[in-house]
Structure formats: C-alpha cells, structure tokens
Amino acid sequence: MAAAVRTSVWLDGKTTRSRKTSQPATGLDRQKITEATVRLLDAEGAAKFSMRRLAADLGVTAMSVYWYVDTKDDLLELALDQAMGEVVLPDESVDDWRTHVRQLAVNYRKLLVTHPWVSPLVGEFLNVGPNAQLFSTAVMNVMKASGLSPRHQAGGLAAVFQFVYGFGTVEGHFLDRCARAGMTQDEYFARAMSAVSLNPGLDAMMEQSRDLMEARGGETVEEMRDRDFDFALEVLFAGIEAMGGRPGPSTP
Amino acid sequence: MAAAVRTSVWLDGKTTRSRKTSQPATGLDRQKITEATVRLLDAEGAAKFSMRRLAADLGVTAMSVYWYVDTKDDLLELALDQAMGEVVLPDESVDDWRTHVRQLAVNYRKLLVTHPWVSPLVGEFLNVGPNAQLFSTAVMNVMKASGLSPRHQAGGLAAVFQFVYGFGTVEGHFLDRCARAGMTQDEYFARAMSAVSLNPGLDAMMEQSRDLMEARGGETVEEMRDRDFDFALEVLFAGIEAMGGRPGPSTP
DNA sequence: ACCTGAACACCGTTCAAGT
DNA sequence: ACCTGAACACCGTTCAAGT
Numbered sequence: 001m002a003a004a005v006r007t008s009v010w011l012d013g014k015t016t017r018s019r020k021t022s023q024p025a026t027g028l029d030r031q032k033i034t035e036a037t038v039r040l041l042d043a044e045g046a047a048k049f050s051m052r053r054l055a056a057d058l059g060v061t062a063m064s065v066y067w068y069v070d071t072k073d074d075l076l077e078l079a080l081d082q083a084m085g086e087v088v089l090p091d092e093s094v095d096d097w098r099t100h101v102r103q104l105a106v107n108y109r110k111l112l113v114t115h116p117w118v119s120p121l122v123g124e125f126l127n128v129g130p131n132a133q134l135f136s137t138a139v140m141n142v143m144k145a146s147g148l149s150p151r152h153q154a155g156g157l158a159a160v161f162q163f164v165y166g167f168g169t170v171e172g173h174f175l176d177r178c179a180r181a182g183m184t185q186d187e188y189f190a191r192a193m194s195a196v197s198l199n200p201g202l203d204a205m206m207e208q209s210r211d212l213m214e215a216r217g218g219e220t221v222e223e224m225r226d227r228d229f230d231f232a233l234e235v236l237f238a239g240i241e242a243m244g245g246r247p248g249p250s251t252p
Numbered sequence: 253m254a255a256a257v258r259t260s261v262w263l264d265g266k267t268t269r270s271r272k273t274s275q276p277a278t279g280l281d282r283q284k285i286t287e288a289t290v291r292l293l294d295a296e297g298a299a300k301f302s303m304r305r306l307a308a309d310l311g312v313t314a315m316s317v318y319w320y321v322d323t324k325d326d327l328l329e330l331a332l333d334q335a336m337g338e339v340v341l342p343d344e345s346v347d348d349w350r351t352h353v354r355q356l357a358v359n360y361r362k363l364l365v366t367h368p369w370v371s372p373l374v375g376e377f378l379n380v381g382p383n384a385q386l387f388s389t390a391v392m393n394v395m396k397a398s399g400l401s402p403r404h405q406a407g408g409l410a411a412v413f414q415f416v417y418g419f420g421t422v423e424g425h426f427l428d429r430c431a432r433a434g435m436t437q438d439e440y441f442a443r444a445m446s447a448v449s450l451n452p453g454l455d456a457m458m459e460q461s462r463d464l465m466e467a468r469g470g471e472t473v474e475e476m477r478d479r480d481f482d483f484a485l486e487v488l489f490a491g492i493e494a495m496g497g498r499p500g501p502s503t504p
Numbered sequence: 505a506c507c508t509g510a511a512c513a514c515c516g517t518t519c520a521a522g523t
Numbered sequence: 524a525c526c527t528g529a530a531c532a533c534c535g536t537t538c539a540a541g542t
Contacts (some may be wrong), residue, residue, distance in 0.1 A: 005435075006436075007433075007443065007447060008447075012450070028525085038497070050516080051516065052514085052515075056272050060526080061527050061528080062516090062517095062527095063517085063518090063526075063527065064526055064527075066516095066518095067525060067526070072511080072516065072517090083278055093386055115490060120372050120375070121398055122422075123371065123424075124425060125428075126444060127452075128444070129371075133448075154476070154480045155479065155480040155481070155483030155487065156483070156484070158344075158481070158486060159415055159483075159484035161418070162409055162416075162417075164415075164418075164419035165417075165418035165421070166413070166414030166415060166417035167409075167410055167414045169375045170374075170375055170414070173375045174463060177378075180435045181257040181259075182257075183257075191259070192263070195259060195264075196263065198263075199524090224406070228406045228410050230406075231407030231411075232411035234489070234491075234495060235407065235488065235491035236411060236487065238490070238494035239486075239487035239488055239489070239490040239491025239492070240491070240494055241493065242431070242487075242491065242493075243486060278506080302533085302534065302535080303534085303536085304534075305534085313507070313508055313509080314535090314536095315507075315522085315536085315537090316506080316507055316508075318537095319505085319506060319507070323533065323535080324536090398522065484520090
C-alpha cells in the first residue's frame with residue numbers, strides 16, 4: 001500500500017475543525033489561532049515562535065492548540081495562507097497587462113518584506129491554500145494577457161515572480177536584521193561594508209563595491225533598492241516584449 | 253557604547269581557531285567539522301541537523317564542537333560558504349558576457365538544487381564569506397561587461413540572480429519533498445494536482461492549470477522546468493539588451 | 505590546548521485524564 | 524467537545540572540571 005505521505009494541511013488535513021459548541025470554554029478557534037500566529041511571527045520572528053509561546057499568548061495551555069491543529073507545520077501553513085491573503089490582486093477589467101503585473105509584483109514584494117517569515121515557508125510548503133490559489137490564478141491570468149505564446153507563459157511568469165521572490169526575500173531579511181540590531185538600514189549597511197573592507201586579500205572585491213556605490217549616487221539604501229527593483233521590472237517587460245509579448249502603450 | 257551586535261562569523265568571529273597542537277586528541281578541525289556539517293545537511297536535511305547529531309557523526313561529545321565554533325549559526329555560515337565554493341566561476345578571458353552570465357546562472361541554480369538547505373541561509377545571513385565574495389565579484393564583473401550603464405548594473409544583476417535564487421529555491425525544495433516522499437517528480441506533481449482538484453470552488457483555478465499543462469506538451473516536470481528556466485534567461489538577456497545592454501552575437 | 509559531563513532552559517508531540 | 528498535566532525524547536548553550 002502507498003505510504004501515507006503528508007503533503008499539506010489543505011490536501012490531507014481534516015476539514016476546518018471549527019467549534020461545535022455554542023458555549024466555548026476558552027473562545028479558541030482556528031482563525032483566532034492563525035491570527036495570533038501571524039502576529040507573533042511578525043513581532044518576534046520565526047526563531048522565537050513556538051507552540052508553547054503561542055499558547056501563552058492565547059492564555060491557554062500548550063496542548064489546547066493541538067485540538068485545532070495537527071502539527072506546528074500545519075499551523076505554519078495556515079499562517080502562510082493567511083499572509084498570502086494580504087496581497088491585493090489587480091482589477092483585471094481595467095488597465096493593461098504591464099500595470100497588472102507591476103501591481104502584483106509590488107504587492108508580492110511588500111508581503112515578503114513586511115512578513116520576513118513568509119519566504120522560507122513559500123519554499124518549504126506546497127503553498128496551495130485558498131489565498132495562494134487566488135494569487136496563482138491572478139498571476140496566470142495576467143501572464144495570459146502578456147501576449148506570450150502559451151508555451152512561453154510559464155517561463156515568463158517564472159522570470160518575473162521568482163525575481164520578485166528572491167528580491168523580496170533578501171530585502172525582508174535585511175530589514176529584519178536591521179530592526180533586531182537596532183540600526184537603520186544605512187547604518188547597518190555601512191557597518192557591514194566597513195567590516196568587510198577590513199578583511200585581508202579582498203582588494204579586488206572592495207574596488208568593485210566602491211565603484212558600484214559611487215555609480216549609484218548618494219542615495220539611501222532604500223532608494224537604491226527601489227530603483228534597482230523598478231529597473232529590473234523594466235528589464236523584464238522589455239524582455240517579454242522582445243520575446244513575443246504585446247508591445248507597451250508607448251515605447252519611445 | 254554601541255551594542256555588541258553579531259553580524260557574521262566572517263566579521264566578528266575569532267580567527268580560524270585552527271589547532272595548535274601537533275598531536276591532536278581527536279583529529280578535529282574547523283574544516284573537518286564544516287565538511288561533516290555539509291554532508292549531514294545534504295543527507296538528512298536542515299530540520300534533522302543538530303549539534304548533538306553532528307557530534308555523534310564525528311565520534312565526539314556534543315560540546316567538543318564548541319571549541320572550534322561559537323554557535324550553531326556560525327557553523328551554518330561556515331557550511332554556507334563551503335557550499336558557495338562549489339559554484340564554478342567562468343573564465344572571463346574567453347567568450348562574451350551572455351555566456352558568462354549563463355554559466356553563473358546555471359551553476360548557481362545547481363548549487364541551490366543540490367543543497368536545498370543553502371537558500372534559507374543565503375537569506376538569513378550576510379553571506380560574506382570568502383567564497384561568497386568570489387562569487388559576488390564574478391557576478392559584478394560579468395554585469396560590468398553587459399554594456400548596461402553603471403547606474404543600471406545593480407538592477408540588471410538583481411533581475412538575473414534574484415530570479416535564479418527564487419527559481420533554484422523552489423526547485424530544490426520540490427526535489428527534496430519528492431525524495432523524502434519516495435516519489436518521482438512526476439508522481440508527486442500528479443498527486444498534488446489531483447489533490448488540489450478535489451478542493452471545492454476552484455474550477456477557475458483548475459481550468460487555468462489544465463490549459464497551462466496542455467500548452468506545455470507531454471514533457472516531464474523536469475523538462476518543463478528546464479525549458480522555463482532557459483526561456484526566462486532569454487527574456488532577461490533580451491530585456492537587458494533593450495535597456496541599453498550590448499547586443500548579442502546574433503539577434504535574428 | 506582540547507575535551508567531557510552535568511545541568512539549565514527550552515522544544516514538539518503523545519497520552520491518559522479531567523470537565 | 525474541549526482542555527489540562529505529566530511525560531518522552533529531544534534541542535542549544537553554559538560552566539566547572541578533567542587531561
């Protein structure tokens with residue numbers, strides 16, 4: 001007989017486990033537990049999150065949570081999909097596909113930055129909860145409108161959204177490090193740069209970095225990152241058009 | 253006084269902690285410990301890795317490792333940089349920049365896929381070890397040769413290598429899941445698809461997926477992914493060229 | 505200089521028991 | 524139906540002690 005492999009809460013999990021009694025003892029609830037999880041992950045980070053910590057936050061014993069959720073991983077999947085629901089999807093009845101892609105890209109980036117714990121989970125789990133599926137559908141629809149041939153849509157989609165995933169992931173982690181170290185982004189950046197420059201035998205590396213910094217002008221770290229993100233999106237749009245996508249409204 | 257914030261083994265860590273005695277008691281060594289760590293992470297995954305597990309593998313008591321390494325995080329940073337060293341860098345004296353970028357992209361993807369534990373660490377740590385710096389230097393050099401203006405090189409770099417990071421990350425995790433479930437990629441994929449299709453109220457979503465699958469033809473999951481990756485790289489090259497990069501050898 | 509053992513403050517999860 | 528307490532098999536790390 002086939003091995004009982006667990007794939008996801010959404011696929012193998014028991015249905016909702018919602019409360020059956022009208023007079024609850026503690027007022028607990030899958031939704032409430034998920035919300036508390038997201039709140040704790042935001043506030044204290046994934047490293048500090050635990051079932052016991054969560055239970056304490058809910059004013060309940062550690063094991064009560066297990067009535068509503070099978071494992072910690074299941075709970076993380078629920079939190080992941082909850083967060084995915086924050087990505088606002090474009091209204092496809094207006095504007096062109098570039099605007100839609102940009103909106104999705106910007107909003108997906110925002111999700112990864114405001115919830116740095118999300119990106120490891122996206123990699124780790126199948127991410128097929130209801131909100132994730134709405135997001136996927138929106139992404140696929142928007143690529144359909146790109147003018148790329150069906151054969152090429154998946155590749156174009158990957159180019160754009162894996163880029164955003166990578167970009168938002170390192171950005172989110174960096175912001176997280178800054179916050180936990182109690183520094184601004186620019187302070188942390190300067191500190192890391194100067195520490196690196198103290199290392200021996202890295203003249204070539206440092207030269208590169210310095211050149212790049214100067215070329216970027218005197219902006220803040222955040223401004224540079226925003227500009228890099230915007231330019232990368234322009235590269236992707238131009239590339240999709242060159243590979244058979246619908247031309248933009250104005251390509252001067 | 254400034255807070256004593258730990259940034260990285262490479263920046264704040266004690267230097268090398270190499271052995272001073274000629275007659276070692278156990279033959280332990282930073283390098284040996286790092287290699288054992290990589291081997292265990294590959295074989296059993298990040299979730300199962302622990303200092304105690306590592307010590308057992310080295311035939312030593314759990315706390316011996318702490319003589320060579322301050323914390324588990326430091327050890328993970330060492331393992332990360334060790335893995336980064338596997339990315340073979342292009343010989344920049346031959347071929348054009350596209351070939352170099354492609355080589356770096358393909359090799360970086362390979363790293364992320366063969367060591368799925370690497371990608372969370374890339375996000376989590378500064379990744380400024382010696383091998384990481386060699387990699388960064390190579391990436392920056394190669395972008396310099398792209399013909400993009402200095403102002404735009406960082407954005408172009410992000411577009412390409414954050415894409416590869418995202419792509420390799422989800423690919424690596426997927427392969428990992430398949431291996432641990434004892435299924436082939438195609439089996440696992442079919443299973444997930446059919447499980448998703450059992451969910452209620454997802455007709456629109458499924459329709460999309462089915463269309464996409466048919467458009468992809470009857471290839472295996474691996475073939476589809478390779479094709480998507482190659483096409484995405486073509487999109488990026490075309491986009492970089494359109495935004496001011498050096499034209500390719502032949503653009504028919 | 506290098507390694508050990510005991511101990512501390514944690515984990516996720518199981519299970520029998522309560523109401 | 525829902526919640527608790529005790530227990531099991533783990534963690535990372537500290538610290539005093541050994542050689």
